[in-house]
Ligand SMILES: Cc1cc2nc3c(=O)[nH]c(=O)nc-3n(C[C@H](O)[C@H](O)[C@H](O)COP(=O)(O)OP(=O)(O)OC[C@H]3O[C@@H](n4cnc5c(N)ncnc54)[C@H](O)[C@@H]3O)c2cc1C
């Protein structure tokens with residue numbers, strides 16, 4: 001089994017005060033962490049390796065600092081890692097990002113499964129995984145909550161959908177995105193931490209991957225962010241005062257007036 | 262002028278609520294662009310497509326086949342991409358449902374165009390005539406407005422329940438175009454094996470008009486029973502913030518927020534929930550938010566329509582009792 005996990009480094013939080021109204025780009029300060037959803041993707045990749053043997057490689061596209069995140073992945077038990085890093089890739093949207101990740105994956109030993117997190121907590125789009133599948137010409141399964149079986153070149157998995165769960169079968173190789181329900185990520189081991197310390201993370205640039213530069217970065221991205229702002233609360237809220245009985249009665253009256261109950 | 266399109270999602274032959282919402286919103290956008298509005302509907306034995314016309318759609322492209330009954334994303338992607346290539350709409354909107362968020366990104370990628378996820382605001386820029394797509398990011402702490410200046414169509418998934426279904430006019434004229442579908446020409450590498458409706462008979466979060474949501478303030482799993490009672494009498498769905506899910510009190514399917522489900526009901530009861538940005542990200546577009554929390558400084562009160570500072574163990578049973586009295 002050959003597994004690739006796509007992971008991204010994201011800010012742990014954004015401080016709203018640092019974002020003036022009407023700016024087109026956000027520069028969140030503070031600690032950078034592995035996108036929380038990618039922790040589940042990494043864990044699942046490591047479990048697949050433990051169960052079926054083979055290799056698991058983490059890849060990330062990002063600035064030089066993202067190397068730290070990849071080292072954290074190695075500390076968890078990911079065997080190898082690659083950082084795709086080139087200033088020309090800055091400001092890539094999901095289409096451009098998925099193009100770059102696809103070309104990167106094509107450089108690696110052909111994977112059976114590519115695992116992504118459900119979404120990254122910065123852009124919150126959840127688009128890279130399905131678009132990556134498209135760019136690789138592979139099938140895609142979103143919101144996977146359990147891998148049930150892998151055999152005869154097929155993956156059987158449970159996925160979370162609006163109605164509950166589905167059991168779906170997909171032919172391999174395939175791209176999947178995973179939700180939190182799938183596992184409980186482990187902590188790094190001492191041995192892992194040692195390995196991470198020594199690890200040399202290869203850095204691939206746009207020329208290394210033979211990228212078409214018209215398809216990456218700001219110029220290669222069909223979308224533009226034109227404004228970023230702090231959401232305004234449209235309605236002024238009302239506190240209901242008095243005894244609990246009176247609070248409840250006022251509330252019910254409001255809801256009845258609004259014809260919602 | 263190139264049309265505005267909506268993808269009208271159906272489930273078991275019934276149009277989803279978001280399809281009606283998109284018809285209304287699509288009409289508004291088409292009017293401001295002075296162009297027509299078309300809907301694409303894929304399914305089998307689909308009921309109520311006239312409803313789309315009554316809401317403002319000029320033309321419905323209807324593809325019906327047993328193969329299209331389930332949401333096979335490979336097949337859906339191929340069908341929608343083919344239609345877009347034939348007719349070149351300038352805008353394509355779809356609901357940000359499980360289906361929409363899974364296959365629309367592939368449609369956009371195959372068409373090599375831009376896509377804005379989970380939009381909560383859409384406007385036409387009066388100068389450029391392009392679509393201004395506003396959406397939450399960073400767990401809802403920020404909103405971003407995205408445009409797709411050159412590539413067409415401009416594609417967006419739209420958060421269900423945010424736009425309201427408008428009045429329908431049964432006398433409105435529209436055209437239902439039956440598009441041939443040759444099932445032998447499409448292949449799929451995925452197969453649906455089983456559906457597990459594990460939320461049982463309970464009201465589904467995504468579809469509920471009223472949601473009763475509990476947080477860490479509930480203190481223990483059995484106290485969810487108290488919320489269940491309130492939910493039942495209101496005909497509401499039950500939800501949870503993240504800590505009760507993490508502690509195993511309720512299944513993950515109940516979780517509302519950045520990591521869980523995005524909801525936008527008519528009324529949202531937040532009981533014992535502090536209102537962290539990640540939670541707000543999943544519910545702040547609800548019409549009415551009722552917050553019950555003993556801490557007057559809890560951030561949930563900043564977005565609450567009606568706030569009750571108090572002990573939820575007093576307020577919730579009282580609420581249930583009053584509703585019971587009223588129903589009796
Ligand atoms: C990447 C990421 C993703 C996340 N995704 C989500 C998500 O999807 N959904 C989500 O909910 N959270 C999410 N979180 C977690 C989020 O940051 C908060 O930790 C969480 O929402 C807090 O849940 P809570 O309000 O139930 O608990 P708390 O913050 O502990 O609040 C409990 C509240 O209950 C009140 N209370 C206690 N007892 C009573 C009583 N008897 N009567 C009345 N009030 C009482 C307290 O005053 C307090 O305000 C995420 C975090 C991260 C980092």
Ligand SMILES: Nc1ncnc2c1ncn2[C@@H]1O[C@H](COP(=O)(O)O)[C@@H](O)[C@H]1O
Nearest residue numbers: 006007061116117119120125126127128
């Ligand atoms: N720059 C990136 N490098 C590697 N993987 C990424 C990158 N951006 C997104 N991904 C993957 O795609 C998933 C969804 O991200 P997004 O579409 O940005 O919400 C993430 O959880 C990652 O698995």
